[in-house]
Amino acid sequence: MSDMLSNRVVLITGAAGALGSAVTRAFAASGARLALAGTSLAELEALIESVDLPVARAFPMAADLTREDDVAALVEAVAGRFGPVDVLANVVGGWSGGVPLHEMAVSAWDHALDLNLRTAFLISRAVLPGMLAAGWGRIIHTSSKAAVAPRAKQAGYAVAKMGVIALTEAIAEEVKGTGVTANVVLPSIIDTPANRRAMPKADPGKWVPAEHIAAVMTFLCSDAAASINGTRVPVYGAV
Secondary structure, eight states: OTTTTTTOEEEEETTTSHHHHHHHHHHHTTTOEEEEEESOHHHHHHHHHHHTOOGGGEEEEEOOTTSHHHHHHHHHHHHHHTOSOSEEEEOOOOOOOOSOGGGOOHHHHHHHHIIIIIHHHHHHHHHHHHHHHHTOEEEEEEOOHHHHSOOTTOHHHHHHHHHHHHHHHHHHHHTTTTTEEEEEEEEOSEEOHHHHHHOTTSOGGGSEEHHHHHHHHHHTTSGGGTTOOSOEEEEOTTO
């Protein structure tokens, strides 16, 4: 893994979360320069300190990725610091649910799509020109098992995550033969502190460690994965 992505520019969204932190640690070990995006600059700076990333390889920036202007400013700032984005590891998103569709507020539906799908669209659109110009790039989105196996009372989330899959597959078709690839990872329940608190009676041994998902993402950036494009990668664990 060491130096696999030496001098590549990796943009990790949702970097300060439980999964994002694991992804950050994995890419930090690859030798890449990391641009870390999230809603809290203080959390991003704390993450950089915990990973012990040198200043020359770390660039934190707070941004609301549901906002077009914020996304444009983020990608422009990364380019100004490091150069164009080579790898997008898009982890931003969030689960929502708890009520049947006929009781779901329109605002809740909109929030699920904005947080999970609109963000993926905006950040993909922003990084693609630089990748295409360079003739190399990796886009990795995060969907969910819930997209292909929806459960009751989470319609907005399931639809948004299926949209992320369709978006990724559409991008993959558009970038064929350019040196850019686009793939999507579908985790099942991730073993995070938040999920352990929310489901105290569940067996977390059956869940997916965040580090395993991060390892899949870094693999998709390797030379061995250069021919993988438009693929749904299920990471379901024992669930």
